[in-house]
Amino acid sequence: MAAMSEDSKLSLSDLSPAAGARGGRKRVGRGPGSGSGKTAGRGHKGQKARSGGTIPAWFEGGQMPLYRRVPKRGFKPLRRVEYQIVNVWQLAELEETEVSPEVLRRRGLVGSLRRPVKVLGNGELERSLVVRAHAFSGTARQKIEAAGGSVVVIAFPSGDESGD
Numbered sequence: 001m002a003a004m005s006e007d008s009k010l011s012l013s014d015l016s017p018a019a020g021a022r023g024g025r026k027r028v029g030r031g032p033g034s035g036s037g038k039t040a041g042r043g044h045k046g047q048k049a050r051s052g053g054t055i056p057a058w059f060e061g062g063q064m065p066l067y068r069r070v071p072k073r074g075f076k077p078l079r080r081v082e083y084q085i086v087n088v089w090q091l092a093e094l095e096e097t098e099v100s101p102e103v104l105r106r107r108g109l110v111g112s113l114r115r116p117v118k119v120l121g122n123g124e125l126e127r128s129l130v131v132r133a134h135a136f137s138g139t140a141r142q143k144i145e146a147a148g149g150s151v152v153v154i155a156f157p158s159g160d161e162s163g164d
Contacts, residue, residue, distance in 0.1 A: 083135060084110040088143050089123020091131060100132040116156040125149070
């Protein structure tokens with residue numbers, strides 16, 4: 001690019017492609033002298049030679065398509081509750097004596113307050129804690145209560161609630 005004086009400023013309206021970078025539009029079907037006359041580069045007959053003759057990408061020429069050949073398996077329940085998991089050993093590392101989903105969110109143990117929290121029983125607990133969560137496994141409940149703590153099951157609101 002050539003050096004510019006301080007007075008002239010480059011703007012988007014001044015930009016243009018380099019010479020020869022953009023060719024003209026190919027005008028097909030304009031006679032034998034053009035090189036693309038008669039069939040206009042579409043070959044002879046057939047679906048793809050016709051106007052509107054496009055074939056969907058998934059079409060396999062009439063053979064049984066792949067999405068119908070492959071067996072369908074499983075079922076995804078619409079009302080499935082996906083819990084955020086916290087283990088007892090993670091609770092033991094916290095300084096708080098009362099643990100709630102808000103505390104777990106602050107400490108980075110759960111990602112969202114919109115999804116319910118379930119406490120599982122992996123690990124050991126040496127001190128008493130008051131743990132509030134939406135669900136507990138049997139071993140988690142036993143370990144928390146054996147350490148002198150208490151378990152409080154909180155109800156998860158079914159409506160859309162902004163928690164983050």
